[in-house]
Each structure stands twice: as structure tokens, then as C-alpha cells.
Amino acid sequence: MHELGIANETLDVALSEAHRHAAKKVTAIRLCVGVLRAVEPGNLSFLFEHLARGTLAEGARLDIEEEAIRVACPACGDMEADSFTSVCPRCKGTPVTASGGDSLSILSIEIDI
């Protein structure tokens, strides 16, 4: 249930941001979550909705953007992959460097003042 921790943290950040701007309401939150975080977006939204009840973020929309892993192959160039790999998923032979896919960040918070 690590989605619960993420939902909690997201709500905390959104609420402190709302208080800082003396907002009446948090309307939307945009998150970037890397595929390596193995977060189930539906589950995260559900938990967030539940935690936000009775707060300024009640009813806020949670937009979850998934960040893929980026693979750079010397033979076929840059591409995205769903899982971590050390061999190019396209030509299957070339060792590649993979990066990204481990993001967990709040991109933006929309509030009503």
C-alpha cells in the first residue's frame, strides 16, 4: 500500500500550498510518477480522494502523468521503455544506457483563491 504514503504526501503539499496562498480550494493536482515506482493510478486517485475529504482539497482532480524509462541506443537512437533494460529493446543486441522512470513529483497545483 505504498500509494497511501504518496497520497498522504501529495495532500500535505497541496494543503500547505493552499494555505500559503490563502486559497479557498484546491482544484487540481498534477503528478509525475515514473513507471519504476509501480504506482497504480486508480488506486492512488481513490486513496487521495478519500484522504482529501473534509479538507480544502476535497474533490480536487488528480492528474497522474506516467514517466517512461528512456533508453539511448547507439544503433537506433533514443526511445522509451516500460521496464529497466540493459540491452536495446528494439535491436535486442546493443547494450544501452537507461535512465528515468523513477520520478515522483508534483508538477503543479491549481487552487481557487
Ligand SMILES: [Zn+2]
Ligand atoms: Zn538498438
